[in-house]
Amino acid sequence: MTHSHIIRNSLNIKDENIIFDVNNYLCPEEKIKGTNYLIYQATLTYKPKACHHCGSINEEYLITKNGTKISTVKLGNILFKPALLRLRKQRYLCHECNRTFIASTTLVDKHCFISNPIKNAVGYELAETQSMKCIAKRVSISSTTVIRLLVNSGKALEPSRFELPEHLSFDEFKSVKEAAGSMSFIFTDAQTHDIIDIVENRQQRELIAYFQRYPNELRQKVKTVTLDMYSPYIKVIHDCFPNAELIIDRFHIVQHINRALNRLRIEIMKTIRYTRPRDYSKLKKQWKLILKNVWDIDFETYGTHRLYDGLVTEKMMVNYLLSIDNQFQWVYDLINDLKWALDTGDYEEFVSQLERSKDRPVKRYIRTTFQTLNKYLDSIGNSCKYTLSNGHLEGINNKIKTIKRSGYGYRNFSHLRARILIIFKLKDKDNKEIRPLTFEEEKEIDKQLNIKVA
Ligand SMILES: [Zn+2]
Incomplete structure (x- = not known):
């Protein structure tokens, strides 16, 4: 040698x-x-x-x-x-x-x-959440070179216009300062949770133009799109994915219902502020307990609570809070029946509970809440049928927040986009188990597993 x-x-x-x-x-x-x-x-x-x-x-x-x-x-x-x-x-x-x-x-x-080993090293470093200045320093090249390499790797990860999964999830995140809109659009494969792309401008017109770049027969094959309540994307889906069923994310439906319950709590609280100050502070402090699912409330463990005399369980405290106002109890029950129906994927139960609410006198905003649910009833039906949700997007959006922070404010959207694509697409993902598409399939699999265990 x-x-x-x-x-x-x-x-x-x-x-x-x-x-x-x-x-x-x-x-x-x-x-x-x-x-x-x-x-x-x-x-x-x-x-x-x-x-x-x-x-x-x-x-x-x-x-x-x-x-x-x-x-x-x-x-x-x-x-x-x-x-x-x-x-x-x-x-x-x-x-x-x-x-x-x-x-x-x-x-x-x-x-x-710049030698190719450096370029490869930068590629790996870019997949970690850290500032580009830091990478530049570590491999002794300039920040502008790192940015150039970022743009190149981003181009290589550009999503193909000839591939589109059958189940999509739509969401948005707060974008960079220079982006055309204050919010940018993100969409993922609803089953594998992989990011497909990020679009700078989430406005309807832009998104329709964006999706129309995919061939028509591919778009026709899209079966479901999962989105948040009050989503501005319904027209986009209607125009671009004519065969897709809408799924409203279950978490957002629950959030929507809980908001009405919370508002009722606050209103009751305000009416007794000066007449029953002790009950006022109970209602004020125990908002979490009110919003907790009724089937998760503990009725067995006794303990002391500084707002109550003697030993109490969670159940006893909830019962006390609900007794403060006569409308509170039945709205609480109804909302929990709705939440339970959603949780178990029982659409018929959901509809009949919603029907039940119609002939009761309620506050206007609670009525509005139920009317909104009625408006989205088909999509809620789909969310009772499919196991798909937007839960994974919350994790992704949190990660995007840290990426933005680590970059000391990405000013250029295309840089941020390239970085996000690199971080989510290059990092070797552990083989996630894909959940069965519908609750029915899932129950069937559970049943078979139980038979095997027995
Ligand atoms: Zn020659």
């Missing part, structure tokens, strides 16, 4: 045509723009198989050596010190076309001074 061999191996350079200058193995340091670099020197030479320009096969000295060209290649850090390679590249002359060309190597691309 020659010295050149040893140096090449220790630098992890695969190209055997790079021969290190053995007289230079001491590696002098050089100060360039205020930074000390380790300097390696090597020559790149080989017998070319054919001419780069005309493609003539190199036979009988058709291509001859014709001087050299020195280029400087960044190698990254070696024991925390940035290293440079002065690479003397062979120049060749083709006697067929009379043109010259320079030897090429896998270490570095043509017209480029």
